[in-house]
Amino acid sequence: MRRILAILMENEPGSLSRIVGLFSQRAFNIESLTVAPTDDNSLSRMTIATKGDDKVLEQIVKQVNKLIDVIKITDITDRKHIERELLLVKVSAMNDKSRTEVKRITDIFRGNIIDIGKQVYTVQLTGDADKLNAFINALQNETEIIESARSGCVGMARGDQALRI
């Protein structure tokens, strides 16, 4: 099953490659991976979406934790958590009908049209993976998708729980 792992690690050169290397070395699956420095610039926060049964997940968590650069890892899947992903999608907007439809669908999903070209609209949408998939399906029914980019998910536990040092 799909799991979301949140990782706090040293913001050091090579840290990312150690994580990625570990996943390929041990034949673990990566569905998506996002990483960036945190408010404390010496730390990086990573979110990995992965798949595997309980036994595989236990190994993933332990193996990642064993990396020297990793400070903390938690599996937030089973907790109350927030999961967000950013989508940028460029769609064909050649005529009034498609322009209207794209605008309408975007509004329904609470996205934003953030750029326009002569014949295209670029739309931004955030949400969990399901919402983004539904949005893409809706767009595909009305117009042609020219290009799309997804950030992969970032996640955080709800409430007072925090992943910090």
Next chain:
Amino acid sequence: MTTELFTGAEMVVKSLSALKVKYIFGYPGGSVLDIYDAIFQQDEIEHILVRHEQAATHMADGYTRATGEVGVVLATSGPGATNCVTGIATAYMDSIPMVVLAGQVASTLIGNDAFQETDIVGCTRPIIKHSFNCRSLTDIPDAIAKAFYLANTGRPGPVVVELPKDVLIPQNKGPFSIDTDIKMRSYNPNVKGHTKQIKKAAQTIAKAKKLVVYSGGGIVISDSSELLTTLVETLKAPVTNTLMGLGGVPGTHDQYIGMLGMHGTLEANKTMANADVILALGVRFDDRVTNNVEKFCPNATIIHVDIDPTSISKTINAHVPVVGLVEIVMQQLIDELKEINFTPDKDALSLWWQQINLWRNVKSLSYQQDENEKIKPQRVVEAMYKITNGEAYVCSDVGQHQMFAAQHYPFAKPRQWINSGGLGTMGFGLPAAMGVKLAFPDKHVICITGDGSIQMNIQELSTCSQYNLPVVIVTLNNRSLGMVRQWQDMVYGGRHSSSYMESLPDFIKIAEAYGHVGIQIDTLDELEDKLTQAFAIKDKLVFVDVMVDEKEHVYPMHIRTGAIDEMWLSKGVKA
């Protein structure tokens, strides 16, 4: 007052001195010449020049396995560093602390495919505990101190420190200071077992009717064999050692039932298969131990103690996991057993030992040696045991000879048996033996090897001449790659594809060419005398080439895909 300034190369050497390093095993080259120049100008640390960087890693490794001190390797960038890869992987698989200082091209050239440039940090990423890249000379002391700390704490392992040429050069100087009291917020290995788990483990043990202790390399690494022996004597239970854990309890101890696993004794594997509680100490349920994991000890409650959480429930589910240093956990366990007034269940124990003794009586390690036939390899190991009083350091290569040595030389102490158990690196034996001999010049140090393995690092005979390292090399020469041949006999219809060495050299002449002594043994009647003669020579390396029966197989042997106790006892005979 002016602060004294040092080059990066000098800082490397000063850092190693501060960490009380006695030897560096290495080979010079372009990117590390500044370090070699700094080594030349001091006399605290001795550099040992090997003939191939792989041997430097194995020699450092052997030195470490025998002494417990972290081994240090120095290699140049590119080929020098890549030649270390096999040795680093060998150390990684067996959890041996090692620090490898690898040269690198100047920072300005990195990424340009410069002469002798290799991304050694990238190459070694899956086979190290950690690595450092020194970007400025002030990084050097901290990186080296951390490398030692990481290599030698928690589950030990190799650490690579990459040193670009521009941080080492004389034009670049800075003040030197080193802090060897390391604290890292991202690394705090758990040392003490969780109290709740210790209580659970003790209760499980107290209820056991058929307990077995299964101990491994963790006992050797942590120097806790005496504690293990105490624990085992408290429990009065049978104890088996893994290949890496031999010597963890004395090989002649009453409660010792031999090595377990693929070529373990029948009694060890049967005891495991029939146990109701397995106390696993510093082991990792390697596939060469378990055989088919689906059929592994279905009735046993497993208590698994290890410092590395990833080893627990990786292949075999642990019912009582205990994360901690095995020596500390064993002491906690002994204390807890006292606390609950543990006494072994006498009746259950007596029945259990009756059963074990029946398996022992099969004498699964026995072999047939007829006086007029070719020498059996097992006999050579037994003769070595006798002549050295069982007190030698035995460094092995990989193959049949390794298993014969593990089976027929009962080790009295830990660190006496030195072999590449996890990676199975042919060519390990001779350089490892050299590292041991360097540390213990007055002890018998044997390199037991085969005609295949010895040729994988035979150039080191030259290093032995240079540094006067009189190891005794005993080659069980069967004119073939014995273990490969055994599998081909058993699994591949006797088709000996590339397992036959058709152009073996005259090993005696090779030994003599390097200034050593060569002794040839062809027949059984001369075996003991000539071996005795070999071990009597103290000041020269002796290369003993023993012609053994090429048809001999290693038994017992797991039946593939079977349970742990499903074994071949001899050709065509199943247990």
